[in-house]
Structures are given as structure tokens and as C-alpha cells.
Amino acid sequence: MCNPKPHFIKSMNTPTPTPTPTPTNYDHPHLHKWPNTSEVIQELKEIGKISGPSAITGLILYSRAMISMLFLGYLGELELAGGSLSIGVANITGYSVISGLAMGMEPICGQAYGAREMRLLGLTLQRTVLLLLSTSIPISFMWMNMKSILVWCNQDVDISSVAHEFIVVAIPDLFFLSVLHPMRIFLRAQGITLPVTYCSLISVVIHVPLNYVLVVGLELGVGGVAAAMAVTNLNVVVLVCFYVWWSGVGRESGFGVTGECFRGWSELLAMAVPNCVAVCLEWWWYELMIMLCGLLENPKSTIAAMGILIQTTSLVYVFPSSLSLGVSTRVSNELGARRPGKARAAAAVGMAGAVGMGMAAMGFAVGMRRRWGRLFTADSEILDLTAAALPIAGLCELGNCPQTTGCGVLRGSARPAVGAQINLGSFYLVGMPAAFVMGFVADLGFAGLWLGLLAAQASCAALMVVVLCRTDWAAEVDRAKEMTAAAAGVGLLPVPGEEECRKSGVSQMRSLDDILCGDDTETETDSLIV
Template sequence: MASAVQTVCGQAYGAKQYAAMGIICQRAMILHLGAAIILTAIYWFAGPILIAIGQSESIAEQGQIFARSLILQIYAFALLCPMQRFLQAQNIVNPLAYMSVGIFLLHILLSWLVVDVFKFGLLGAGLTLSFSWWLLVITTGLYILLSPNCKETWTGFSWKAFTGIWPYFKLTIASAVMLCLEIWYSQGLVLISGLLPNPTLSLDSISICMNYLNWDICFMLGLSTAASVRVSNELGAGHPKVAKFSVFIVNGNSILISAIFSAIILIFRIGLSNLFTSDPEIIDAVSNLTPLLAMSVFLNGIQPILSGVAIGSGWQSIVAYVNLTAYYVIGLPIGCVLGFKTSLGVAGIWWGMLTGVFLQTVTLIILTARTNWDAEVIKAADRVKTSANEAIVDLVDAV
């Protein structure tokens, strides 16, 4: 949902409609808190849901404990994500990085104390995560309220945030569907691997590989955010050629970086597994998945960046359909057939994921290559005007 903030705030910043940005951020918080209430019920009943989709009682029991401990985190996300996108749209990145690093180091210490010293297990780990995210909310909020860098874009809390919600809500839903389809796809395949004949080995091996992939994705998401902000700013400012050039630059850099990451995974396929386990059977299973993991990492040098371009341009609804088709109509069935009807097992499930990501990447490449950037500038101007709405226009005039 927060990617809608990247789109509208980024384009508003490029168009120099600074006063509109704070209202857009508040509007996003309102919608996010509403979504958090709905998600709370899902987290609370995570155990029965896991059992309903075929997971064992032991996995469901532990999953429910961890999910319930993360409920506070949902509300932290609801506030933090819009605030972060609000700052990123203004190219305010370093303060966010400093706050994240500081709280991350504190989180490591707290996790060690809660899990290893006081032995609170999954419950303690989840509550520690929630606490750390709320620290981020508080520090980021204070920065927005007190920093002179935000004096033009944050003009205080306003009831105007409750006006003009519907046009923004539609973009928010498209953003949520687009990204949720991506996230649920990989997480769903992990759940499906728990239904294989040897669920413990399958889950252990695919979870380790997903950790590698998540590390890579975290890095690439930074480049994706940079692409999104740059493209949205330039479209809002009416610079189509600069926006197009930015797409080439960030993709070239990310492809080179992902090629290096893929090589590291292939070269150190055994050593990296030892970071997670000493079980030779699991290490062997992870080693067998490493070539597929390397291919996934390479594709991550393209797909997240193009998704960032899509967010910066406001193509979320189009990409949502692309993700639905590539992942769920094609990739997921292929993964299930290869995983359960052949001897490939967990590797077959990963092949399905890889197929979906490949098809999505190819589609996004075609979509981006055929983009008329002059037309996108006009669309961006209309989007900012619609999102700002009459209430925002009044506020800008008042300022």
C-alpha cells in the first residue's frame, strides 16, 4: 500500500507541490491503519489458518505464537511505511539509514537477551521485532516533526487528510495487490514445500535459500526505491528524457551487481550453508538448490528495478495483472506439478517460482521499452492534481 505514497509524493515533489505531500502521507496512514485492523484478525487466527491449508499441528502452533507476537508490528508498519516513503520522495535517505542501523544494532542485542539469555523463544523474538519497529516509528516521526528539511512538506496534522480519499484509495489498492502478489508468491511456495513427503528437510532447505534471496532482495529493493523516486520526481518535474535515462542507468548497475552476487553464491555454496546449519543432509539439499538460487538472484537484478520504475510511473494496476498471470496462472501450477508429480521435489517448486519471475521480468522489460515517456509526464501531472484534490489546492494557496 505504501508504494502509492512513493508514486504520488514523488511526483508531487517533482512538481513542487510540497504542501500536498504531508496530506498525502497522512491519508496513507489512515488507510493503512484500517488495513492493519483487518490483518490483526488474520494474525490472531494464524494457527487455524495454517492447519486449514494443510500444515502440521506443530508448525501451526509455533506459527500462531509468532504471528500473534507480531500484531503490534502491523500497526508500526501502518505508520512507518508512509513516513519512510514520504521522506524518500524528497531524497531524504541518509537519516533513515542512520536510524535503521542504530535500531538494528539495538535489536540484535535485545534479541540475544530475550531469546538466548531469558529463553522467551518465538514469543520473545516476535515481541522484540515489534518493539524495534515501534522505535523506528517514533524516531522517524520525530525527524519529520522537528527537522527543517521537512518544514515545507510537513505543515502539521490536518482533517483535510480525510478528503479526497477515494482516488488515492484506488491507487493504494492497486499498489497493495501488485506487491502482495509478489510477496505471497514466494512465501506461498515455502508453505507448499511443507506438504512434500519430507516436510522438515524441504522447509529447512528452501528456508535457507529464501534467506539468501531475501538478503539480495533487500539490497535490490534499495535500488528499486531509488529508481522509483528518481523516475517519479522527473515525471512530476516534466523531464521525460531524464526519467528514461535513469531507467537505463539503474538497471545497468543492478544487473552488474546481481551477476557478482550470483557468482558468490555458486562459489561459496557450501560455506554459506554452514552459516545456518551443520546438518550434512540439509547442506546437501541447499547445495542442490544453489544453481536455481543463483538464477533467481540474477533475475532480481532486473525485476525489482523494473517494479520500482512501475511504482514511480504509477503502473501498479497494470503490473498487478502481470503478476497475477505470471505467478499464479503459470508459475504456481508449474511449481506444483514439478514438485509433487516428479522426483524434483523442492527443486521443482523453485523451478515454478523461477518461471513466474522470468515471465514477469520479460513482460516488464517489454512494457518499459514501449513506454511513451512524454505521455507519462502528462499522466503524472493529472495524477498529482487528482491526488491533491481541492482541499490540498486550498492548503497550497494558503501557504
């Protein structure tokens, strides 16, 4: 129940009800039909507080990967090929799985923080770390047999040997990331992002001399590069854990493994598995694109051009990915705090920002199409292929940026299965056939493969917009309340402010529509739909 507004009164003769306390965490949907200018600016600031440092962290981590590639190139062509193959295999079989499973804790932690259920934050962190560590064990055994797997896949024996050396040394990295990913999400759910940025920066500064000592000084070769990557992630883990201990941000969360963290995994797995599928489907697409390049005429040039473009899209992806993280956190926080209007505003502002980001990325790709490839190679054939495909890659970003941000909204509202279904349909039922037809049947070659990606991204973005436009944010608040309670292993949690209403003799309705002044108001559920 809420205080009646003048335009809700049906008749001047109708007596005005006595004002009663209202749960302050529910916001009136009429006030959020469309966010006004001040609300948009405020939401941009809130998203920017999370997305800005996340983007800087992403660029720092990207520079770390580039440093590793430079040292592999220093070792020689065989080491570069073996290391690149190993990194690609590690992405497919390990890193994508760990990253995707970790994202399952985003909606639970974000909504728990919004509902001020700090104990659930700590429990979810512990459960996720245990889940990722358990997953890393079978992946490690697979990596230990990587040479046999690669040779069975008809890869060159010498390159497979180098790749095997790299990936075996990188096995500890799986366990470090099993702690690092959940810690980053745990902090980000609380709006804490800058410490992770500082820790990453310190580690990357150390990464350069560490590579030099291991690769040049101790002459450990490819194994030295892999060891440097793992030690750098270990440094980040140690620094982040020190910050959590020193700052006390985990004190209310009840850190320390207890018997309770071994129970109540159903909600986490329900979020983690679909998120893992969604992430893997997208990551694997790019690896499949490289494999298709090997079937084209002059595969060396097309694979090299594809490598340049994937490095380029990886750099550009840092920005929509960071925006997605910010939007996911904002949506989950507001749903957990029972504010559907603000969750809707965060989604709308984020999607609008993603469109602008996509246009900027397209402008960059088109404007730099003749110059960008020269940063990587002087080969004229590779440069021509890169210049022809870059405008198409830019068009892909028009769909990729909203699609990535939309995935963040779905994560924040605990609907990862929808994102997985969209990725499966768009990339593999639309994009893959289109790439094959345009690249091989229509004989467009390298550019045809990128037209297939364009079809996938356009389909993905369109489906994402349809899903978000049909979102009932009132129902999402109810789902958030139930999921948070289930994950905590308790009954439905009270809404902040509910106790005040109860003391005043006012019944707290579970439906958000009932909060809108009972019989003296119109039912406006539709106004909560994007």
C-alpha cells in the same frame, strides 16, 4: 515553444524567430535519445544517493530478523518452529499488505516533490497513515484468532499455540509499521535516506540487549522475542518522527491531521491497491513454495533447504530492492518536474544496473554453492539439496533483479496495475504450473520447484522489458501532471516556467511535442519511447 536549433531550419532564407522564454522544466527529447557517458555517471550518482543508504537500511533490518531467529532457536526447537510459522503467517496476512498499500504513495509523493507541490506530500502522508491504521484493525482481529485458523489448516496444535502467542504479542507492530512505512517513503521522495539508516542502526543496536532482557532476563519466551521486534520498530518510528520535527523537513508539507486528509482518497487508492496486489502476489509465492516442499519426499530436509535458500534470496533481494526504490524515486521526481528525457534516462540506467547486479548475484550463487549451506547446517542431505538448487536460484536473480527494478519504474510512473498483472501472469500462470510439472510430473523434486521459479522470473523480466520499451514518456509527463493535480484536489497545476512564457505572450502548449518549435521542427514523439 523553444529556441530553434540550426539543424531544424528548413531553409537558409527562413527568418530566424525571436527567441522566447521556455519552461525550464521540459527537457528536449532530442538531447536524451540515449544518455551519454556524463549523463549516465550523473544518474548513477543520483540513484546511488537513494539506493545506497536504502541497501544499508535493508541489511540492518535483515540482521534484526536474524537476531530474532537466533533467540527463537535459543528457546528450543518448538519455539523456533512456532515462531517461524508465525512470522510466515504474519508476512502473508499482515506485513505484505501494509507494505504494499504504503507503496501506493510513492508515485504521488515523488511526482509531487518533483513538481514542488509540498503540501500534497504532507496530505498523502496523512492519508496513507490513516489508510494503514484502518487496515491494521481487521488484521489484528484475525491475528487474535490465529490458533483456531492454524488448527483448522491441520497444523500441529503445540506449534499453533506457540505461533498464536508470538503473533498476538506482535499486533502492535502492525500499527507501528503503519506509521514507519509512510514516513520512510515521505523522506525518500525528497531524497532523504541517511537519517532513516542511522535511526535503524541505533534501534538494531538496542535490539540485542532488549531481546536478552525480555527473553533471558524476564523469561518471557516467544512473547519476549515478538515484543522486542515491536519495540524496535517503535524506536525507529520515534527517532524518525523526532528527526522530521527537529529538521523541519515536514514544515512546508503542512503536518497535522486536518479535515482535508479525509477527502480525495481516489488517487491514493488507485495506486495503493494495485501495488498491494503486486507485492502480495510475489511474497505469497515463496510461502506456497514452502507448502509444496511439504509434499515432496523427505519433507523435513526439503523444507529446511528451502528455508536456507529463502533466507539467502532475502539477503540478495536487499540490493535489487534498494535499486528499485532509487529508480522509482528518480523516475517519479523527474516526471513530476516535467523532464521526460531524464525520467527515461533514470529508467534505462537503473535497468542496466539491475542486469549487472543479477550477473553478480548469479556468480555468487554458483561460486558458493558448496559452502553457503554450511553456515546454516551440517546435515549432508540438506547441503546436497542446497548445492543443487543454488545455481538455479542464481539464474533466477538474472530475471529477478531487472524485474524488481522494472517494478520500481512502473511505481514511479504511477502504473502499479501493470506490475500486478505481470506478477499474476508470471508467477501464477507460468511459474506455478511449471513448478508443479517439473517438481512432481518430471520428478525433479526440490530442484524442479526452483526451475518453476526460474520460469516465473524469466517471464516476468521479459514482460517488464517489453512494457518499458513501449513507454511513451511524453504521455507519462502529462499523466503525472494530471494525477498530481487530482490528488491535490485542484485543477491542472502550472508548469514551472509557464508564467514567464505567458508574460512574454507565448502560448504554453499542453503537449510536449508542441514545445519542440512548432512547424519548424520534426515531431519526435517516438524518440521519447524507451
